[in-house]
Amino acid sequence: MARAGDGRDWPTLESAGGILSLIATGAASSRAGLLRQSGLSRVTVTQRLNALLTAGLVRETEETLPSGGRPTRMLAVNAAAGFMLVANIGETHIHLAAMDLTPAVIAQTTLPFVVASGPEATLARMAEAFQSLIEAALPTHRFFLGISLSLPTPVDFKRGRVVGPSVLRDWDDVDIIGRLRERFAVPVYVENDVNLMTLCEYRRNFPDTEDMLFVKIGTGIGSGMISGGRIFRGAQGAAGDIGHIQFLSDDAPLCRCGKFGCVEARAAGWAIARDLARRGFSAGTARDVIGLVEQREPEAIMLLRAAGRTIGEVVSDVVSIINPSLIVVGGTLARGGDFLLSGIRELVYQRCLPLATRDLSIVLSAAEEDSALFGAAYLLLENLFAPAEVDRLLHRFLLSRPVLAALPG
Amino acid sequence: MARAGDGRDWPTLESAGGILSLIATGAASSRAGLLRQSGLSRVTVTQRLNALLTAGLVRETEETLPSGGRPTRMLAVNAAAGFMLVANIGETHIHLAAMDLTPAVIAQTTLPFVVASGPEATLARMAEAFQSLIEAALPTHRFFLGISLSLPTPVDFKRGRVVGPSVLRDWDDVDIIGRLRERFAVPVYVENDVNLMTLCEYRRNFPDTEDMLFVKIGTGIGSGMISGGRIFRGAQGAAGDIGHIQFLSDDAPLCRCGKFGCVEARAAGWAIARDLARRGFSAGTARDVIGLVEQREPEAIMLLRAAGRTIGEVVSDVVSIINPSLIVVGGTLARGGDFLLSGIRELVYQRCLPLATRDLSIVLSAAEEDSALFGAAYLLLENLFAPAEVDRLLHRFLLSRPVLAALPG
DNA sequence: CTAATTATGTAAAATAAAATACATAAGTTC
DNA sequence: GAACTTATGTATTTTATTTTACATAATTAG
Numbered sequence A, B: 001m002a003r004a005g006d007g008r009d010w011p012t013l014e015s016a017g018g019i020l021s022l023i024a025t026g027a028a029s030s031r032a033g034l035l036r037q038s039g040l041s042r043v044t045v046t047q048r049l050n051a052l053l054t055a056g057l058v059r060e061t062e063e064t065l066p067s068g069g070r071p072t073r074m075l076a077v078n079a080a081a082g083f084m085l086v087a088n089i090g091e092t093h094i095h096l097a098a099m100d101l102t103p104a105v106i107a108q109t110t111l112p113f114v115v116a117s118g119p120e121a122t123l124a125r126m127a128e129a130f131q132s133l134i135e136a137a138l139p140t141h142r143f144f145l146g147i148s149l150s151l152p153t154p155v156d157f158k159r160g161r162v163v164g165p166s167v168l169r170d171w172d173d174v175d176i177i178g179r180l181r182e183r184f185a186v187p188v189y190v191e192n193d194v195n196l197m198t199l200c201e202y203r204r205n206f207p208d209t210e211d212m213l214f215v216k217i218g219t220g221i222g223s224g225m226i227s228g229g230r231i232f233r234g235a236q237g238a239a240g241d242i243g244h245i246q247f248l249s250d251d252a253p254l255c256r257c258g259k260f261g262c263v264e265a266r267a268a269g270w271a272i273a274r275d276l277a278r279r280g281f282s283a284g285t286a287r288d289v290i291g292l293v294e295q296r297e298p299e300a301i302m303l304l305r306a307a308g309r310t311i312g313e314v315v316s317d318v319v320s321i322i323n324p325s326l327i328v329v330g331g332t333l334a335r336g337g338d339f340l341l342s343g344i345r346e347l348v349y350q351r352c353l354p355l356a357t358r359d360l361s362i363v364l365s366a367a368e369e370d371s372a373l374f375g376a377a378y379l380l381l382e383n384l385f386a387p388a389e390v391d392r393l394l395h396r397f398l399l400s401r402p403v404l405a406a407l408p409g
Numbered sequence C: 001c002t003a004a005t006t007a008t009g010t011a012a013a014a015t016a017a018a019a020t021a022c023a024t025a026a027g028t029t030c
Numbered sequence D: 001g002a003a004c005t006t007a008t009g010t011a012t013t014t015t016a017t018t019t020t021a022c023a024t025a026a027t028t029a030g
Helices: A010-014 A017-024 A031-038 A042-055 A115-137 A176-184 A193-205 A263-267 A269-278 A286-294 A298-322 A332-336 A338-351 A371-384 A390-400 B010-014 B017-024 B031-038 B042-055 B115-137 B176-184 B193-205 B263-267 B269-278 B286-294 B298-322 B332-336 B338-351 B371-384 B390-400
Strands: A058-065 A072-077 A082-089 A093-099 A105-112 A143-151 A188-192 A211-217 A221-227 A326-330 A361-364 B058-065 B072-077 B082-089 B093-099 B105-112 B143-151 B188-192 B211-217 B221-227 B326-330 B361-364
Touching (some): A010 A042, A010 A390, A017 A031, A017 A042, A017 A072, A031 A042, A031 A072, A082 A115, A082 A193, A093 A115, A105 A115, A115 A143, A115 A176, A143 A176, A143 A193, A188 A193, A188 A371, A193 A211, A193 A326, A193 A371, A211 A332, A263 A269, A263 A298, A269 A286, A269 A298, A286 A332, A326 A338, A332 A338, A338 A361, B010 B042, B010 B390, B017 B031, B017 B072, B017 B390, B031 B072, B042 B058, B082 B115, B082 B193, B082 B371, B093 B371, B115 B143, B115 B176, B143 B176, B143 B193, B193 B326, B193 B371, B211 B298, B211 B332, B221 B298, B263 B298, B269 B286, B269 B332, B298 B332, B326 B338, B332 B338
Parallel strands (some): A082 A143, A211 A326, A326 A361, B143 B188, B211 B326
Antiparallel strands (some): A211 A221, B082 B093, B093 B105, B211 B221
């Protein structure tokens, strides 16, 4: 058969999907690991791996594993083998980037975002921006892998559409995937931003924690869950909607959703800002609240602590229901640190079974910008390189290459 | 190569695990389906399927699928190919059975159960009973597949142990799997009873509903979840513990867990019985409560309705968190029908997002005896026939057969 | 530096599986 | 009943993969 290096050997590369998937998903990172995980023979693994190496999809890393004898050479996907486009639609801006497979930013740009423009115009302008990013990335990262979008609204992941009453009016039932796919002819994924922040947190900081809860406490309150290493979406992608869980009391405040007593109306950034405003402070957003807390304003601190306990009530419900082994608290208010966290911890440890809290950690998220954007990148990667999809990816990769050596001899 | 029927062809049968798994898990039920799902060629599928057919593990069913031409012959695992042992430890009795692969009961027996006897004695007596069941089943169902147990307590499924503060005192850290495996040399699984009731409900009545919540309302309150077609267990197997979610109020009642205001203390069978007793009725258990409701005792009905609303509060939290597409209400109090259900429906539809409730059904469980026992059977089957495990099963099956035709020629 | 140890590559022979090309089976439609 | 349709089986050829057996590589231990 074809030897590594004697020109391209398409057939071997085409069948190398399984190997590529194992490396990309982290299931194996050495030849021995590939042997074990794939069940293939050494000859076959060597052949296919060589095809991937010469194609530039996989590379040997510098590090080696000492083993008593010849050290094991480690393998990794070549981060420069291609690029993807990601975008995060925020409340006022859209952040777009081209990323390599690390994922790391190759080029980026920002667009203003006005909900009122509607989906058509917005998607059109995003497509323009994407086109520029492609031109920036293409010279160095020849292969265009796909597109992944983060939206600030519930998303039906499978159908790739905005669902339910949403900040994004008029986006209901817009076929986002179809629109972008048509234009760029690559796989497109769309997901809710909190789920993507959760995924980023998992992949970056807690890759070994397969059951975690991420709570985002900013101007609003939302959550995402990783279960068995995957985003937990529920039947319609609406899982994790903890912001509008209600608990009634005499003074149940009116929520922006129209109901009384929601967690958000008690403990979200806007609610605390509302309470501070009533006390004569100038505050409207989560940032304002945190600003006052960082100035050690006692009333702001007190309200943040109270919010922590309120959120703790809901989080303890979540813990009883899904039994995670880690809770990560992020979002703007998380910058309040222990002022926020102590209340959450207090309620969770007070209310949940010892069994559920015994091995439960509650930690702050390392405040990272763009975690939704990186989450979108991780989502795309894990889908493209999933065993069931990787052959399609490989096939596109092959078609994208100039057919230098497809000639006989 | 070996033709179907010319004696045993071990090599072919040994490689037929994938085919068997597809049939057993329902992924394929015709030759065409096997072709599609397995990715193997028709020749290979035919060969392996024939090996399974002649070994008696798979059979062709009577029904056929009309297709315009020659009808498709359907395939199914031969229910009589083997038997398994299952047991459900209840509060006062242990129900043990030998079941075929339908699963249907071949033989059964009941033991009294006293917690105070402790795990050693109890497991020993169960082993005795199992031995008799084996003798009953063996003549007709020669192959012993495995053992599956239902326990009325949280279980760490992976480790096969009782965890946490539990009704089963002293069972903590008893290696149940190890004990039974040692004695019977077959795979052993242990799971919590509510999870198994959930699984049974899913497999029997709603096999197409991959995200469902089962709420058991009896003397206590518990729940189980199916997510993506699998039991959702959480990090320690403690997921779904909704009975002890608290919501405070001035009159928060003391729960048997020692905290105030738990759902159980407000709405479980024992709590309603307590309230009825205070009003002069003679009631101590969920059965007593339902007895009074069935006699149309207004106060009992009123209390059951109120319990429905209380449970509805918690269920609406669960819906917001996990977004199921179906809620099945079971347990003794479910016999109260709409008296119980209406309150649950009321709260869920009132509190949850339209997105989450749009396609959500809330139904009563068809009151079935032994659903935990059948759940245990389903659990065993789905694990034994899982792609990763099926080869082991096949191997044991081969070893268990008399080696009639292992001679040359 | 040498021996021991583990990692890795590859040619040749042996197997396993797929593709191809027919052949037959068991229904439906008319 | 004849024609058509889809399901299914199998011999033969071709292709892919594993096995076997050996060779080489790059470390550590001494």
